[in-house]
Amino acid sequence: MTGSPDSAVADLDPIRAAAEQKYKYGFTTDIESETAPKGLNEDTIRFISAKKAEPAWLLEWRLKAYRLWLTMTEPHWAKLNYAPIDYQDSFYYSAPKAKPALKSLDEVDPELLATYAKLGIPLREQEYLAGVETGAAPMIAVDAVFDSVSVATTFKATLEAKGIIFCSISEAIQKYPDLVRQYLGSVVPYSDNFYATLNSAVFTDGSFVYIPEGVRCPMELSTYFRINAKNTGQFERTLLIADAGSYVSYLEGCTAPQRDENQLHAAVVELVALDDAQIKYSTVQNWYPGDENGKGGIYNFVTKRGACRGRNSKISWTQVETGSAITWKYPSCILQGDNSVGEFYSVAVTTNCQQADTGTKMIHIGRNTRSTIVSKGISAGRAQNTYRGLVKIMPKAENARNHTQCDSLLIGDRCGAHTVPSIESRNSSARVEHEATTSRINEDQLFYCRQRGLTPEDAVSLIVNGFCKEVLKELPMEFAVEAQKLVGISLEGSVG
Amino acid sequence: MLIIKDLHATIDGREILKGINLTVGPGEIHAIMGPNGSGKSTLSYVLAGREGYEVTGGSVTYDGKDLLALTPEQRAAEGVFLAFQYPIEIPGVSNTTFLKYAVNAIRRHRGEQELDAMEFLKLVRGKTRALGISDDMLKRAVNVGFSGGEKKRNEVLQMAVLNPRLALLDETDSGLDIDALRIVADGVNALRSPERSMVLITHYQRLLDYIVPDHVHVLAWGRIQRSGGAELARELEAKGYAEFAERAA
Numbered sequence: 040m041t042g043s044p045d046s047a048v049a050d051l052d053p054i055r056a057a058a059e060q061k062y063k064y065g066f067t068t069d070i071e072s073e074t075a076p077k078g079l080n081e082d083t084i085r086f087i088s089a090k091k092a093e094p095a096w097l098l099e100w101r102l103k104a105y106r107l108w109l110t111m112t113e114p115h116w117a118k119l120n121y122a123p124i125d126y127q128d129s130f131y132y133s134a135p136k137a138k139p140a141l142k143s144l145d146e147v148d149p150e151l152l153a154t155y156a157k158l159g160i161p162l163r164e165q166e167y168l169a170g171v172e173t174g175a176a177p178m179i180a181v182d183a184v185f186d187s188v189s190v191a192t193t194f195k196a197t198l199e200a201k202g203i204i205f206c207s208i209s210e211a212i213q214k215y216p217d218l219v220r221q222y223l224g225s226v227v228p229y230s231d232n233f234y235a236t237l238n239s240a241v242f243t244d245g246s247f248v249y250i251p252e253g254v255r256c257p258m259e260l261s262t263y264f265r266i267n268a269k270n271t272g273q274f275e276r277t278l279l280i281a282d283a284g285s286y287v288s289y290l291e292g293c294t295a296p297q298r299d300e301n302q303l304h305a306a307v308v309e310l311v312a313l314d315d316a317q318i319k320y321s322t323v324q325n326w327y328p329g330d331e332n333g334k335g336g337i338y339n340f341v342t343k344r345g346a347c348r349g350r351n352s353k354i355s356w357t358q359v360e361t362g363s364a365i366t367w368k369y370p371s372c373i374l375q376g377d378n379s380v381g382e383f384y385s386v387a388v389t390t391n392c393q394q395a396d397t398g399t400k401m402i403h404i405g406r407n408t409r410s411t412i413v414s415k416g417i418s419a420g421r422a423q424n425t426y427r428g429l430v431k432i433m434p435k436a437e438n439a440r441n442h443t444q445c446d447s448l449l450i451g452d453r454c455g456a457h458t459v460p461s462i463e464s465r466n467s468s469a470r471v472e473h474e475a476t477t478s479r480i481n482e483d484q485l486f487y488c489r490q491r492g493l494t495p496e497d498a499v500s501l502i503v504n505g506f507c508k509e510v511l512k513e514l515p516m517e518f519a520v521e522a523q524k525l526v527g528i529s530l531e532g533s534v535g
Numbered sequence: 536m537l538i539i540k541d542l543h544a545t546i547d548g549r550e551i552l553k554g555i556n557l558t559v560g561p562g563e564i565h566a567i568m569g570p571n572g573s574g575k576s577t578l579s580y581v582l583a584g585r586e587g588y589e590v591t592g593g594s595v596t597y598d599g600k601d602l603l604a605l606t607p608e609q610r611a612a613e614g615v616f617l618a619f620q621y622p623i624e625i626p627g628v629s630n631t632t633f634l635k636y637a638v639n640a641i642r643r644h645r646g647e648q649e650l651d652a653m654e655f656l657k658l659v660r661g662k663t664r665a666l667g668i669s670d671d672m673l674k675r676a677v678n679v680g681f682s683g684g685e686k687k688r689n690e691v692l693q694m695a696v697l698n699p700r701l702a703l704l705d706e707t708d709s710g711l712d713i714d715a716l717r718i719v720a721d722g723v724n725a726l727r728s729p730e731r732s733m734v735l736i737t738h739y740q741r742l743l744d745y746i747v748p749d750h751v752h753v754l755a756w757g758r759i760q761r762s763g764g765a766e767l768a769r770e771l772e773a774k775g776y777a778e779f780a781e782r783a784a
């Protein structure tokens with residue numbers, strides 16, 4: 040490993056060391072990797088597809104997407120400000136060099152195992168189980184994605200016994216091509232938007248989940264994304280299908296090393312819930328946010344969408360966004376099945392020069408469809424935080440209901456909070472409610488906490504966590520604690 | 536314990552405290568009375584270190600230290616506790632969480648081991664019963680939706696748990712019904728000890744029937760106008776503050 044904060048560098052440059060300590064995932068891993076030549080053209084795409092031994096239909100799909108992408112322009116309607124991205128100045132494929140097929144974790148590069156251990160994500164089941172027994176770790180199956188490829192998936196056997204498929208999407212393409220072909224692009228078509236189209240052309244890996252009819256997934260499933268290689272974009276694709284009457288709770292976590300240049304992350308997540316199925320999808324996003332002057336950090340342009348195709352189905356998005364220099368993300372629900380339910384719970388924390396433009400779309404198509412939106416935006420420093428939401432009620436959506444609550448909290452007077460809700464209702468029986476508040480962190484609360492002995496940092500962390508409570512309580516319990524700490528750490532130094 | 540000398544303080548450039556002199560010895564209970572707007576709460580905020588209250592003259596020595604040089608959280612850790620006249624609401628933060636943060640912040644500052652969940656719960660349980668605070672109130676967000684009386688009892692609970700050496704109680708009796716007043720007074724009396732000093736700000740003799748002070752002071756127009764024993768409070772109850780209005784004029 041290099042660049043570890045407690046190495047000799049710390050003695051030379053205490054300020055830098057302190058900064059590195061604050062983002063504790065900023066280290067890099069020295070690992071031999073195989074990389075496609077820099078830049079993007081049809082050959083890059085053929086290279087990726089060949090590396091993965093993909094069927095012809097998928098290569099065709101990628102090329103169709105690429106050719107369409109060439110005709111598209113970057114969207115600029117979001118309230119985000121950044122220098123133009125040079126898409127030719129990035130690597131589109133970087134994989135840790137390893138034997139083509141890993142038979143067990145013992146064949147995984149020890150450097151990689153060490154990296155994930157450092158991130159607090161044990162990839163060895165027996166170590167994990169030891170933690171579970173002592174109550175130190177939650178029961179959870181992990182798919183670890185390192186740069187462009189999935190390096191390990193745990194608890195596969197346990198899950199397979201129930202008929203659950205949890206593997207990397209590359210593996211799914213090989214083993215379950217029909218399922219992949221049936222659902223890939225069915226929620227987010229390759230033509231959807233600039234970034235989703237780019238992702239369709241160049242996606243390298245991601246997770247695939249299939250929960251069979253009537254099965255309740257016995258453990259949390261999760262993917263940890265890690266961008267390591269320099270100048271590498273990460274384009275993962277996640278596809279999750281919950282068959283009739285099934286239930287799954289899924290969590291994704293993300294970290295990246297600290298680098299001075301910006302790195303692009305353009306993922307696509309597609310969820311499908313059939314009759315009576317429930318999907319709970321939680322994200323704790325902690326990509327490197329850049330330094331306090333806005334240098335470096337991840338550009339996070341993500342398309343996430345869930346289709347409630349079946350009657351009484353339910354999709355619930357919970358996100359805690361603390362990282363990234365730029366976040367452009369609108370996890371959405373298409374409420375097609377009658378009585379289906381969509382939920383969006385979001386905490387977005389922006390500090391220093393971070394910019395977040397995030398929100399959701401709830402498209403009500405079926406009858407008696409219901410949606411709930413709770414968004415909590417916190418801005419400090421010179422950060423800008425925008426909630427952008429759309430609630431659309433289609434003509435057949437009799438008795439559709441939506442409740443939206445958007446609260447913004449400002450710390451200091453150089454940051455901004457913006458709320459851009461749109462409502463389009465084409466059915467008069469629909470009821471749509473929207474509440475929004477903006478407040479500054481309250482001096483009375485701060486003083487009250489400090490009078491009781493809390494430092495200003497702890498006081499802010501406590502007050503902000505209270506402000507986010509409604510959202511944090513939606514996270515699986517084990518992660519709620521992590522998320523609370525993360526919110527506190529992100530805001531460190533924002534009052535003074 | 537606490538020595539205040541010629542203390543002057545302004546809010547937004549307006550002088551509110553105009554030369555306060557007050558000495559509180561260890562284990563003593565002092566009552567401060569005085570008309571509305573005379574600067575009683577201001578004095579308590581200045582002692583607790585609230586921002587926006589500018590000290591323009593004088594000194595405050597606490598336990599031999601310059602109190603005014605400390606941050607609010609340092610003062611808290613040194614054992615200064617203020618029961619607020621208007622306790623503050625913190626939505627989404629449970630009373631228990633808040634108390635635990637506070638206890639452990641202060642313990643850390645003192646170089647003591649933090650309490651784990653079990654120890655903490657034991658400490659709190661020991662105090663809630665006597666104050667008539669239900670488990671439900673502990674789970675609810677700090678002061679949110681609490682009645683006036685519940686808020687005041689909650690302040691006394693915090694005081695009991697944090698175990699301060701100098702307690703400033705700003706109208707902790709206001710808004711209490713007769714039974715609650717007795718509960719609060721019993722709670723305060725239980726904390727009476729030779730190591731703990733208290734300053735009670737109050738408008739009412741009835742509190743002082745339960746908690747008998749060693750000294751009573753009248754604060755009016757930014758100064759302590761008169762000091763005496765417990766009997767002074769009874770005199771004020773009968774005569775009001777008219778005499779001080781003339782004096783200040």
Ligand SMILES: Nc1ncnc2c1ncn2[C@@H]1O[C@H](COP(=O)(O)OP(=O)(O)OP(=O)(O)O)[C@@H](O)[C@H]1O
Pocket residue numbers: 546547551569570571572573574575576577578620
């Ligand atoms: N934040 C503030 N800004 C401006 N003036 C203030 C502020 N806080 C207090 N004051 C003024 O300072 C004076 C003293 O107020 P303080 O709250 O100390 O009175 P008090 O003696 O506690 O009154 P009460 O018995 O009503 O509680 C009042 O005239 C009040 O209006």
Ligand SMILES: [Mg+2]
Pocket residue numbers: 575576577620705
């Ligand atoms: Mg007052």
